[in-house]
Amino acid sequence: METKSGDSRSGRRKFLGRAALAGLAAGAAGKVQAAESEPREVKPKGPYPYADRSRFVKMGRTNDYPKGPFQAMLGPRQNAPLGDQTGIITPAPVHFVRSHSTLPDTDPAKYKLLIHGMVDRALNFTLEDLQRLPSEARVHFLECQGNSSPGHHGHKKFDFVTVQDLHGGTSCSEWTGVPLSVLLKECGVQKGGTWLVSESDDAGRYTYTLPMAKAMEDVMVVYGQNGEPLRPDQGYPVRLMVPGWEGPYSVKWLRQIKVVDQPYMAWDEAMAHSIQRPDLGEKARWYHFEMPVKSLITRPSGGQQLKGPGFYEISGLAWSGAGLISKVEVSTDGGKTWKLAKIQGPVHKKSYTRFTLPWTWDGNEAMLVSRATDERGDVQPSIDQVAKNWGIKADDEWPTAEHAFHFNATQRWRVTKDGKLHDNMYNTSGSSHA
Structure with missing residues (x-):
């Protein structure tokens, strides 16, 4: 079908005319708004080494549990603002937090990750060592295994009403680091080494057991989150990222990994993350792995x-x-x-x-x-x-x-x-x- 150039120009002129009028109207409205807005002091600052968000943005984390003695026993436990999030990436400053002890303050220049146990060569990896190895960046969610617990809906101890209150124990980030399989191969896993015991550098030495098969599949030792180093409450300088599995496996402030021949069922697994179930005759499952759809x-x-x-x-x-x-x-x-x-x-x-x-x-x-x-x-x-x-x-x-x-x-x-x-x-x- 042939289109006359005159028709095309005419249509374009009409469009530009409408756009111009719309722009004038918007500009006029803006002037009226500016005249009516309250004056405020503008303090000259900058340039910013690390930019602040707008003072009008109130998006933030909330506590996950009632106030009281229970709060003092644990480290930070905060929920992500899911209702305010756009896209799929959770900004690192509002990523949900679950900790079982106080947060360590680790000097990256002194950091070492020890891999030992049933290996041919026990090795220490500095942060610089990890950053020199071939890296990968992957987008994965993290979720507390108790997120969305039904008791939050109307429990007398809670006053939860928002999606953040009820389900905010989850977030999603781009994680950058080294596949754990690369480090394990460098150490040389011995025959019979079928489990890993991962230990944190927090005050309580948080410990969790991970099957070797999962470790060799897609587990990462990460040092970056959303294009920057990990935040302290997300495990700085190094943590595990165990994709698709419940949050407790992704040990923060990773200090050491021991290769063993059986699951250890550490205190944090046995006491903190085992819940009796009616369908199991009030017994608890030893392990919960993959998070469901x-x-x-x-x-x-x-x-x-x-x-x-x-x-x-x-x-x-x-x-x-x-x-x-x-x-x-x-x-x-x-x-x-x-x-x-x-x-x-x-x-x-x-x-x-x-x-x-x-x-x-x-x-x-x-x-x-x-x-x-x-x-x-x-x-x-x-x-x-x-x-x-x-x-x-x-x-x-x-x-x-x-x-x-x-x-x-x-x-x-x-x-x-x-x-x-x-x-x-x-x-x-x-x-x-x-």
């Missing part, structure tokens, strides 16, 4: 408020320790009907995946919920399905339990007519859960 709607979500009927974009995060997220479905009626959400790229294995769905709110009550499926075919379960697997009734026992590891039930947000969003994990109306 999971998703959350982060905007709009608990504690937020819609400004009135109209168009909104539902947005959230999905992840799985098994690998890629293959699809996410979203329901606005509590799971009666589902729509396929749009997956935003890039999509990485064992990483956050951002999903969105356009939605027009009519001003009536609604129930927002998401459901993820990973590349293995695992589908995120409802709370009733999770409870059935555990051999309990969801509404009877979990509301008074503070912890339930690997909890990945679908999260329901109830939208009331005033536009406010509320946690609706537990059903109070008698109908089935989504």
